[in-house]
Amino acid sequence: MMKCTADPPVGLGADSRLALSASFTTARLYAVQHGHIRIFGRDVGHASSEALRMVGVVFQQRTLDLDLSVIQNLTYHAALHGIGKHDGCARAGDVLARIALSDRTNDKVRNLSGGQMRRVEIARALLHRPRLLVLDEPTVGLDIKSRADIVGYVRRLVVEDGVSVLWATHLIDEVSDDDDVIVLHQGRVLGHGSVSRILEAADAQDIRTAFTRLTQGADAAIEAP
Amino acid sequence: MTAELAAFPRVTGFLPVQYAICLKGIVWREGLRFLHQRERFVAALVRPLVWLFIFAAGFRQVLGVSIIPPYETYILYEVYITPGLMLLIQLFNGMQSSLSMVYDREMGNMRTLLVSPMPRWFLLSSKLVAGMAVSLPQVYTFLAIAWFWEIEAPPFGYIAVLPALVLSGLMLGALGMLMSSVSKQLENFAGAMNFVIFPMFFASSALYPLWRVREASPLLYYVCKLNPFTHAVELVRFALYCQINWISLAVVAGCTALFMVGAILAYNPSRGFLARRGEPGGGT
Numbered sequence: 001m002m003k004c005t006a007d008p009p010v011g012l013g014a015d016s017r018l019a020l021s022a023s024f025t026t027a028r029l030y031a032v033q034h035g036h037i038r039i040f041g042r043d044v045g046h047a048s049s050e051a052l053r054m055v056g057v058v059f060q061q062r063t064l065d066l067d068l069s070v071i072q073n074l075t076y077h078a079a080l081h082g083i084g085k086h087d088g089c090a091r092a093g094d095v096l097a098r099i100a101l102s103d104r105t106n107d108k109v110r111n112l113s114g115g116q117m118r119r120v121e122i123a124r125a126l127l128h129r130p131r132l133l134v135l136d137e138p139t140v141g142l143d144i145k146s147r148a149d150i151v152g153y154v155r156r157l158v159v160e161d162g163v164s165v166l167w168a169t170h171l172i173d174e175v176s177d178d179d180d181v182i183v184l185h186q187g188r189v190l191g192h193g194s195v196s197r198i199l200e201a202a203d204a205q206d207i208r209t210a211f212t213r214l215t216q217g218a219d220a221a222i223e224a225p
Numbered sequence: 226m227t228a229e230l231a232a233f234p235r236v237t238g239f240l241p242v243q244y245a246i247c248l249k250g251i252v253w254r255e256g257l258r259f260l261h262q263r264e265r266f267v268a269a270l271v272r273p274l275v276w277l278f279i280f281a282a283g284f285r286q287v288l289g290v291s292i293i294p295p296y297e298t299y300i301l302y303e304v305y306i307t308p309g310l311m312l313l314i315q316l317f318n319g320m321q322s323s324l325s326m327v328y329d330r331e332m333g334n335m336r337t338l339l340v341s342p343m344p345r346w347f348l349l350s351s352k353l354v355a356g357m358a359v360s361l362p363q364v365y366t367f368l369a370i371a372w373f374w375e376i377e378a379p380p381f382g383y384i385a386v387l388p389a390l391v392l393s394g395l396m397l398g399a400l401g402m403l404m405s406s407v408s409k410q411l412e413n414f415a416g417a418m419n420f421v422i423f424p425m426f427f428a429s430s431a432l433y434p435l436w437r438v439r440e441a442s443p444l445l446y447y448v449c450k451l452n453p454f455t456h457a458v459e460l461v462r463f464a465l466y467c468q469i470n471w472i473s474l475a476v477v478a479g480c481t482a483l484f485m486v487g488a489i490l491a492y493n494p495s496r497g498f499l500a501r502r503g504e505p506g507g508g509t
Contacts, residue, residue, distance in 0.1 A: 049238075052342035063337050065254070067261040072254075079250020080341035080348075082243025 039132060053081075056125030060136040062117060066110040070101065070120055073109060074127060081128040088127070095123035099153060115146025122154065132164045133157070139171060147171075172208045181207070183214055186222070190214040239343065247343050248351045255322075255355035269317060269363045270370070273310035277371060281306050293434055295466035307368075307376050308462035309431025312393060312454065314367060315360045316422055319397030322356035346489045353402065353485065357394030364390055382465045389464035392477050393457040399484035400453075406491035429455040453480040 037044040042051040064073050071092055078088030096102050099119040109117060118138055125133055135154070139147040151174055157163045167174070175181060181198055183191040191198045191214055195207055202210035239247075259266065281303040292299060338348055368383065378386075404421065426432075428445065429452050439446040449455050456473040463470040 049342040049344065052340055055340075057340050059336055061336075065258070068254070068257055072257065076250050076254045077337065079246050079253070080338065080343065082239050082246050082343065084242075084246050 053128065054130055055132045055134055056128065056130035058118075058121050058125050058133070058135040058138050060138075060140065062121070064109045064117055064120060064124075067108065069106050069108055070096070070112070071105045073120065074124055077124045078127050083128065091127050091129075092123070095126050096120075099123050113146070115142050115149065118142065118146070118150055119153070122150070126157070126163075130163070132166065134166045134168075136168050137170065138167070139169070139174065147174075172211060175207050183211060185215045185218050188218065190218055244343070244347060247341070247347070248354065251338075251348075251351040252355040252358050255352075255359050259359045265321075266363065269314055270367060272317065273313050273367055274370060276306065276310055276313070277303060277374065277376075291434075293436070295463045295468045295470075301376075303371075303374065304376050305434070306432055307371055308465060309426075309429070309458050311364045311367060311390070311461055312397075312431060312458050313426060314363050315357075315390070315394045315397050315457075316426065316454070318360040318363065319356060319394065319399075319401040320422060322352075322359070322398065322401070345492060349402065349489050349492060350485065353395055353398045353488075356398040357391060360394045361387075361390060378465045379467055382467050385467050386461055386464040389461045392474075392481060393461060396453065396457060396477055396481040396484060399481060399488050402488040403484050403491060406488060425452060425454040428452050429458055431455075431458050453477065456480075 037051075039051040039055050042054070044051045065076070068076070071089065074092035074095075075085055075088040078091065079085075083091070093102070093105070096105055099122065101116060101119055101123070104112060104116065109120065112120065122133075122135070122138070125135075133154070138154075139150055142150070154165055154167070155176075158165055169175075175195065177195050179195055180193065181191070181195055182189060183198065191201055191210075193201075198207065198210050198214075199205070202213045204210035204213055285302045296304075338352065339345070341348055365383075368378075400421075428448050430438075430449060431454070435446060435449055435455070438449055453476060456470075456476040459470050460473040460477050463473070
């Protein structure tokens with residue numbers, strides 16, 4: 001079960017199949033084999049419509065239509081949520097301004113850089129004003145500045161708009177000290193809590209060491225039954 | 226948890242206008258994509274035109290077509306195969322959009338579609354409507370070119386054929402969607418060509434009247450009779466001459482409903498074939 005608070009929980013997973021956004025789509029496309037995914041108490045399997053209204057998803061794989069313009073991609077997504085063109089355009093203008101891409105509104109997505117595409121995808125996930133934003137390794141393959149921009153933008157969303165964020169990543173430097181962290185490894189939760197609590201449990205000085213110790217400990221336990 | 230639930234009032238259901246917006250959005254996007262893929266449009270037109278200009282011209286002398294309904298006079302072979310070629314456009318269109326929908330680069334777009342909170346059956350039906358809508362301008366462009374080739378239907382026939390094309394387009398799109406979700410063999414287009422498009426097209430009344438087929442092989446005649454594509458061709462053929470072939474209408478409507486329900490169920494994770502197929506194509 002997934003419980004969200006207003007703090008950004010960060011999922012550190014060495015196993016990408018466990019990235020929750022992946023299981024999230026899987027839940028819509030495929031039956032969840034074990035357990036449940038609930039978003040603010042609404043089951044993705046049974047009350048999928050209610051659950052999906054409250055969540056915005058940024059997939060690891062690029063899902064923008066490259067031949068369409070930025071605004072066309074955004075209004076299409078708005079339409080999928082039953083938001084009309086007028087309202088959709090207004091919201092799109094609003095989110096594009098916030099990610100500093102207003103000047104690219106009518107450009108084809110194909111002509112954007114990788115980091116800009118990612119920002120458009122985050123903007124798209126926010127169009128229907130979800131309470132939870134799920135990002136599956138959103139910074140993979142981006143340069144350092146683009147990564148910093150995206151992390152900064154999402155952190156601002158948490159502070160300014162109170163959006164909950166579930167951020168799945170392998171990149172440990174994206175974790176900051178006041179984050180709520182879930183350490184996932186081979187399908188198991190190895191640690192859950194504030195960074196200080198994880199450090200304490202792993203008896204480590206920094207989160208990188210803690211992650212290594214936790215996952216190596218788990219591997220050793222599996223290898224020596 | 227209770228406090229969280231209380232904080233967010235339940236929002237269920239959608240207004241009819243929201244369904245309309247969603248449908249319009251999906252059709253609009255499919256249309257835009259179609260406009261951006263000019264090669265697809267050209268390919269879709271060249272295919273039936275090759276049949277019309279070369280195949281039909283060559284076979285004009287070989288195949289004599291007697292007077293059969295809906296025709297009231299002797300017709301040229303080109304005139305006979307025109308409805309079949311209109312359906313060929315829709316058959317390719319249906320297979321192309323549905324097959325690519327799941328396995329091709331559209332995988333990403335399918336994900337965006339399915340994270341919409343709208344009901345799944347509505348999203349998939351809208352996708353089918355969009356695919357069908359895209360086939361219509363292709364068919365009418367073909368008809369316009371055929372008109373210059375002196376293949377002329379009654380003027381009202383061009384309007385009367387529209388509902389028939391809508392139904393046949395939905396049937397073929399739903400068939401493609403159903404196939405793409407139940408069979409692993411049909412992941413690539415070549416497989417679909419060999420196992421679906423060619424058999425459906427050739428074992429039908431598209432290229433030759435069924436009474437001729439009966440003379441050659443009674444077994445093939447019954448196969449053609451059972452082929453829904455035959456009925457789609459006949460429905461369109463009659464509609465183009467302002468008539469209704471009731472049996473074909475019933476078969477096409479029935480098959481459309483059957484394929485659509487099948488496709489929607491096959492996409493249902495708790496019951497469908499996808500549940501047993503493991504990981505989604507395109508990775509996690």
